[in-house]
Amino acid sequence: MKIFKCPNCASTIFFENSRCVNCGNVLGYDAVSDGFIIPNSYNSYYNNNFKFCDNHKYGICNWLIEDDGNHIFCKACELNRKVPAESDTENFQKWKKLEVAKHRLVYQLLKLNLPLESKIKNNQGIAFDFLSENNSDNMVTGHAGGVITILLSEADSVHREQIRMQMDEPYRTLLGHFRHEMGHYYWGFFFDYSDNIFNFRNLFGDERQDYNQAINHYYCYGAPLNWNLNFISKYATSHPWEDWAETWAHYLHIMDTLETGNAIGISFSSNQTQNQEIHITRCSNPYQTRDFKTIFETSIALTSAVNSLNRSMGLPDIYPFVVPEPVFQKLSFIHNLFNQHLYS
Incomplete structure (x- = not known):
């Protein structure tokens, strides 16, 4: 930012x-x-x-x-389709918290020059439904047909932490939710009627496998052994679509944190990272950097430094992930898709 x-x-x-x-x-x-x-x-x-x-x-x-x-x-608020009434004081306040995260998401999507239309105006566009947990249709947080549903309970930090521990997730934030679900929406933008689908399947797997069966299998048996050698998170192992959405979200994490680092003027020397081959000066602006290796190496330096600062305060790592080579290739693939979109 x-x-x-x-x-x-x-x-x-x-x-x-x-x-x-x-x-x-x-x-x-x-x-x-x-x-x-x-x-x-x-x-x-x-x-x-x-x-x-x-x-x-x-x-x-x-x-x-x-x-x-x-x-x-x-541009951000016109995407809303269902929001709580002002008279519903508790849920209205939760929605206000969710809007902070959603506005940051929209800022970044505009930065990436992605199509962003309201489903209310164009059926191929995007709509957000902010619903209570006891909604009449028993909807849960997720994406379907361009509609992103976010349960208002996610705005409750205590509830969110309980779910994070229950799901054995190292990271669970409002902004992370928005980025993940928006990844599902843009999958169609990048891969429908495109030769990119073959490259996608080489990296993420065949998305044509039954989604519901794959998700049920994941919730019954969990992630496979040594999942961390090929995936950014356990949930990414459940289905290629979820691997895409999880990796997409991490790409957006990287880009946004680096833009912040660039704006603040953060600089590093090579001995501040765990990889002595990295030579970083000032955080570059990722939206003006076409080489993903440069972006990725800068991200390693930045997250290593910030994680160390958090530990100095007795806090958890701000970025509690390790990125193996297969995930780097997936992130690089996403970056190249953006370059194709921006410069074609």
């Missing part, structure tokens, strides 16, 4: 800010210019045609839209 500047006083602004703490101006994020703007209605000195997304009134969104009478919601 970038670090932003106030358009009035150039003070540091973070992604969720809606006001500059230095000069006091009200600010909103403009996804088109990828920067913060002072809406005209809050300061007559700035003559522009921007207003806040309608969800700003609930303290949920700080994104701007053109004040042209054609839009109500921003």
Whole structure:
């Protein structure tokens, strides 16, 4: 994630800010210019045609839209199909937490220049349903036909930790959920009617195997022995689609953390990593780096350093994963797909 500047006083602004703490101006994020703007209605000195997304009134969104009478919601909020009512106080507050993660996801998808349309406008697009655990259709967190369902209970950190331990997962976050489920949606974008499917099967396996049988087998018997030699997580072993979604999510983790490292100006020397062949200076901007090996090596340096900092505070590793060579090849494959998409 970038670090932003106030358009009035150039003070540091973070992604969720809606006001500059230095000069006091009200600010909103403009996804088109990828920067913060002072809406005209809050300061007559700035003559522009921007207003806040309608969800700003609930303290949920700080994104701007053109004040042209054609839009109500921003690029992130227009993807919502089902959300809790404001009168449902408990679930409404949980939704607010989930929106923070979803807005970060959408920021990154726009950065990667991926198609992002609302299913409400285009049936081939994306919709988010935020539902309570006791919803009438017994839906669970997941993806189906462009609809991403997120249970509001995921916003409860205690509940999320209980599920993480129950599922024997080293990592479980709101943003991680969004990235994983969005990976399922974009699988069709990259592989339907494409020769890329043959390369996919060489790395991830044949996705034509029965999904429900594979998932049931995983929940009955767990991951195979030595799973960590070929997969990023235990759940990735359950089916090629889940391997793709898990690896996709990790690719997005890598890209976002490196953009943050670049924005902050973090630098390394080779002896700060576990691989003495790595020579890193400053974190490069991953969205401007075509060589995945450079991105990956920088990521190793960054996560090793941050994991060590967490241990100094008695906290778990922020990135509790080891990436074996087969997973590196899968990550590299995903990176090359993006390069094909961006530069074709």
